[in-house]
Amino acid sequence: MALIDSRKVVTGVFTKERPEIAERTLRTDRWWLQPALTFGVLISFVIYATFRAFEKKYYFAEPLISPFYSPCLSTACVEGSTHFGTPIGSITIFGLLISPALFILIFPLGFRMTCYYYRKSYYRAFWMSPPACAVAEPHKKYTGETRAPLILQNGHRWFFYAGLVLNVILTYDAIIAFKNADGQWGHMSVGTLVLLLNASFLWLYSASCHTCRHTIGGRLKNFSKHPLRYKAWTVVSRLNHYHPNFAWVSLFGVAFTDLYIRLVASGAITNFYFF
Amino acid sequence: MSKKINLRIWRGDVNSGKLEDVVVEANEGEVVLDVIHRVQATQMGDLAVRWNCKAGKCGSCSMEINGKPRLACMTQVANFNEDETITITPLRAFPVIKDLVTDVSFNYKKAMEIEAFSPPADLKPGQARMQQIDVERSQEFRKCIECFLCQDTCHVIRDHEENKKSFAGPRFFIRIAELDMHPLDMLKNRKKKAQEEHGLGMCNITKCCTEVCPEHIKITDNAIIPMKERVVDVKYDPVRWLGSKIRKREGIV
Numbered sequence: 001m002a003l004i005d006s007r008k009v010v011t012g013v014f015t016k017e018r019p020e021i022a023e024r025t026l027r028t029d030r031w032w033l034q035p036a037l038t039f040g041v042l043i044s045f046v047i048y049a050t051f052r053a054f055e056k057k058y059y060f061a062e063p064l065i066s067p068f069y070s071p072c073l074s075t076a077c078v079e080g081s082t083h084f085g086t087p088i089g090s091i092t093i094f095g096l097l098i099s100p101a102l103f104i105l106i107f108p109l110g111f112r113m114t115c116y117y118y119r120k121s122y123y124r125a126f127w128m129s130p131p132a133c134a135v136a137e138p139h140k141k142y143t144g145e146t147r148a149p150l151i152l153q154n155g156h157r158w159f160f161y162a163g164l165v166l167n168v169i170l171t172y173d174a175i176i177a178f179k180n181a182d183g184q185w186g187h188m189s190v191g192t193l194v195l196l197l198n199a200s201f202l203w204l205y206s207a208s209c210h211t212c213r214h215t216i217g218g219r220l221k222n223f224s225k226h227p228l229r230y231k232a233w234t235v236v237s238r239l240n241h242y243h244p245n246f247a248w249v250s251l252f253g254v255a256f257t258d259l260y261i262r263l264v265a266s267g268a269i270t271n272f273y274f275f
Numbered sequence: 276m277s278k279k280i281n282l283r284i285w286r287g288d289v290n291s292g293k294l295e296d297v298v299v300e301a302n303e304g305e306v307v308l309d310v311i312h313r314v315q316a317t318q319m320g321d322l323a324v325r326w327n328c329k330a331g332k333c334g335s336c337s338m339e340i341n342g343k344p345r346l347a348c349m350t351q352v353a354n355f356n357e358d359e360t361i362t363i364t365p366l367r368a369f370p371v372i373k374d375l376v377t378d379v380s381f382n383y384k385k386a387m388e389i390e391a392f393s394p395p396a397d398l399k400p401g402q403a404r405m406q407q408i409d410v411e412r413s414q415e416f417r418k419c420i421e422c423f424l425c426q427d428t429c430h431v432i433r434d435h436e437e438n439k440k441s442f443a444g445p446r447f448f449i450r451i452a453e454l455d456m457h458p459l460d461m462l463k464n465r466k467k468k469a470q471e472e473h474g475l476g477m478c479n480i481t482k483c484c485t486e487v488c489p490e491h492i493k494i495t496d497n498a499i500i501p502m503k504e505r506v507v508d509v510k511y512d513p514v515r516w517l518g519s520k521i522r523k524r525e526g527i528v
Contacts, residue, residue: 025342154503
């Protein structure tokens with residue numbers, strides 16, 4: 001009787017013509033584990049990033065700058081951190097000065113939010129659409145990415161281009177980290193290594209992106225007429241296989257880099273110089 | 276060496292049905308389809324099951340085994356623990372006919388809606404010339420055996436019957452991609468039609484189709500996402516659109 005009642009209100013696997021099975025799934029494996037882990041990791045990152053974006057301090061320790069605040073473009077930035085000037089000036093809302101991080105984080109956030117890999121992850125983990133394969137989702141209606149706001153996922157390539165600009169800037173940050181705290185070149189610290197690794201992971205994440213794969217050659221009909229682009233496409237396709245790995249490594253990399261610089265800037269640890 | 280295994284098989288039709296327990300002998304190296312046939316021969320003479328090649332190439336014996344869409348002929352009994360009960364049901368995305376047999380005609384109707392291959396009008400038989408690198412993307416999709424496991428697991432129609440009108444499903448997105456990437460396909464607006472008529476925009480990239488494909492076709496990475504990017508070229512990227520108007524660009528028809 002309960003089954004008949006559920007059929008009246010639920011579509012999908014409980015539709016009348018389908019096999020009469022009461023369970024939402026008959027999977028016996030731990031299908032819930034992966035979405036649960038994804039949820040935990042992503043929500044932890046969001047909480048940490050939000051805290052850091054609004055903390056507005058401990059993001060610069062000459063010559064290291066946190067990726068959450070780079071490039072620092074407002075007059076609210078701490079002295080020495082504005083490598084590219086202060087074109088934004090200072091913007092306040094209700095008398096509160098807006099954190100310089102908010103002008104920057106919108107781009108990497110948009111890039112990751114519209115990323116084809118992260119879409120799979122958070123649609124499963126947060127929206128349960130579906131929670132796992134062959135596990136009935138709880139929603140009564142589904143329109144996918146055909147309407148606002150999800151139709152905006154089609155703007156992934158614009159965030160990809162913005163991400164490339166940020167990668168260049170973060171690479172610049174890693175290069176100037178070969179200075180010491182007095183501004184002299186030819187030195188290298190643990191911070192230099194951290195920034196270099198962070199920039200490398202971000203480049204790998206961008207280079208393995210599906211939009212990169214499409215832009216560099218995937219959109220062509222005739223590879224034989226474009227041998228260089230075909231070669232580039234094959235390289236990006238190989239990287240694309242590891243895109244999920246790069247997505248997670250670069251996410252952890254950004255958080256670790258920021259944490260390291262926070263610890264140095266707050267005086268909790270000293271940035272050790274190799275030479 | 277044989278052993279006894281526990282099965283729960285769904286028996287019924289469109290009106291009603293239930294899971295029935297059965298104990299059956301299984302020999303070393305056998306697959307689930309083998310033990311279903313033994314049940315059919317020894318205990319359930321009227322058990323309906325669709326099958327043909329027993330080699331993972333015809334796509335007939337698609338069913339759900341412990342809740343996962345799989346080919347019964349490619350699922351080893353040895354993969355399950357000895358004390359585990361193996362639950363076998365028909366595909367849950369389609370109307371049931373009897374026992375393990377479902378009505379998959381939805382897929383054939385969708386196949387007829389896909390616009391056919393359109394070579395250049397002046398191309399005579401035997402004149403087509405193309406290089407391997409130009410067709411290898413399309414060839415991956417030709418491996419499809421039409422088992423419809425991807426269609427079965429896709430939540431867009433599995434969990435929403437009403438979407439069947441407007442959504443072709445992953446099997447047909449690889450067909451559209453196969454044609455759109457073919458160097459001799461000249462059909463205009465295949466990308467727009469994929470989005471507007473075949474429901475490409477409803478896919479949210481959760482990759483279940485790729486996970487269940489017995490031919491290991493990278494449905495999402497190699498077909499659906501490239502098609503979504505091609506749709507962006509013609510519908511959501513004004514710079515690309517303008518560029519295509521100023522000078523004819525390849526691959527943006």
